[in-house]
Structures are given as C-alpha cells and as structure tokens.
Amino acid sequence: MPIQLYRHAVSGHSHRVQLMLSLLKQPCELVNIDLLAGAHKAPAFLALNAFGQVPVLQDGDVTLADSNAILVYLASRYAPPGAWLPTAPVAAAQVQRWLSVAAGPLAFGPAAARLIQLFKLPTDPKDAMARATQLLGVMDAHLQQSDYLVGSTPTIADIANYSYTAHAPEGGVSLAPYPHVRAWLARIEALPGFVPMVRTAIGLQA
Numbered sequence: 001m002p003i004q005l006y007r008h009a010v011s012g013h014s015h016r017v018q019l020m021l022s023l024l025k026q027p028c029e030l031v032n033i034d035l036l037a038g039a040h041k042a043p044a045f046l047a048l049n050a051f052g053q054v055p056v057l058q059d060g061d062v063t064l065a066d067s068n069a070i071l072v073y074l075a076s077r078y079a080p081p082g083a084w085l086p087t088a089p090v091a092a093a094q095v096q097r098w099l100s101v102a103a104g105p106l107a108f109g110p111a112a113a114r115l116i117q118l119f120k121l122p123t124d125p126k127d128a129m130a131r132a133t134q135l136l137g138v139m140d141a142h143l144q145q146s147d148y149l150v151g152s153t154p155t156i157a158d159i160a161n162y163s164y165t166a167h168a169p170e171g172g173v174s175l176a177p178y179p180h181v182r183a184w185l186a187r188i189e190a191l192p193g194f195v196p197m198v199r200t201a202i203g204l205q206a
Contacts (some may be wrong), residue, residue: 057073083153
C-alpha cells in the first residue's frame with residue numbers, strides 16, 4: 001500500500017507534508033478531506049485524528065497526525081541519517097526551535113491572516129498581519145546570515161515554514177520588503193522534487 005496523506009489542497013499544514021514526501025521521492029495517495037462539508041469531524045476521520053485536523057499520514061500500520069510530527073517521522077524513516085533532520089545537538093535544537101516557530105508565530109501570523117481572507121471570517125486581520133510582519137522581519141535578518149533556517153543545507157525546519165511564508169501575500173502581507181526571505185523561498189522552490197501549493201486569488205494575490 002502506498003503512503004496515504006489525508007489533506008486539504010489549500011492547507012499549508014497539509015502541503016508541508018506533501019512537499020516533504022515529494023522531496024524524499026516517496027509516492028503517496030492524496031486523500032482530499034472536504035473541510036467545508038465537515039468531513040474532518042466525521043467519525044471515520046476522528047478515528048484517525050481525534051482532534052479533527054488535517055493532515056493525517058498513514059504508512060502501513062503507522063498513523064500519524066500533526067504536520068511537524070509527520071515531518072520528523074518522514075525524515076527519520078526515509079532520509080539518510082542526518083539529512084533533513086540533523087543529529088548534532090545544537091543543530092537538532094535549532095531545528096526544533098523553527099518547528100516551534102511554525103506552530104506558533106507562523107500559525108498565528110501569516111497562516112491566520114490568510115485563513116481570515118480565504119474563508120472570509122468575521123475577524124479583523126490586523127493583529128495577525130502585524131504578527132506576520134514581525135516574523136518576516138526576524139526571518140529576513142536570520143536568512144541574511146544563512147542560506148537555510150538551520151545551516152547551509154535544507155532541513156525539515158525549512159519545509160515546516162515554507163508554505164505559509166510563501167503564501168503570506170494571500171493574507172495581505174507583502175514579501176517585497178524581505179529580500180532574504182524571498183531568496184530562501186526561491187532556494188526551496190529550486191529543490192529537486194519541489195511541488196507548489198495551490199495559490200488562491202485572495203489578499204494581494206487577488
């Protein structure tokens with residue numbers, strides 16, 4: 001059985017897993033979950049992830065939820081030791097730091113601003129956009145010193161942070177002031193096996 005990825009096409013959390021699978025040359029079956037129809041809250045899906053969130057990965061008898069946890073699993077199982085997931089203590093800690101950024105400032109900044117636009121939520125996006133701007137400034141300064149978020153080669157830290165950063169304009173946040181972020185995005189997009197996430201005509205993309 002091929003790996004199955006339960007996902008939604010416009011979910012950055014789903015895309016980061018799809019991207020990692022493609023970079024690792026691991027074939028997978030994409031199983032689309034209709035979030036608008038509430039399929040993620042149906043009993044069959046809740047049996048896979050009790051939190052009712054995409055993505056979920058099924059790899060044989062292994063079922064995993066949480067995109068960052070899935071990235072750790074894929075890098076540990078399918079990449080050469082140390083590739084994508086460093087084993088050296090400092091580098092491993094730095095990767096974990098950026099996974100926390102993906103689950104915190106990125107999720108509550110660029111991702112949240114995009115979500116408000118995408119689903120036309122009755123929420124003022126101002127705070128999310130401000131958090132996005134702050135994060136992009138930090139990332140741009142960091143990437144001035146390094147080609148990737150951790151060292152000179154890509155890791156799962158880059159994959160975890162790519163999708164929502166690349167799609168920040170859909171949340172009304174311009175990438176124009178951040179040349180080092182844009183160069184980093186281009187480096188990710190040039191990797192063999194890169195697959196893009198679908199772009200939507202919202203925010204600055206409208």
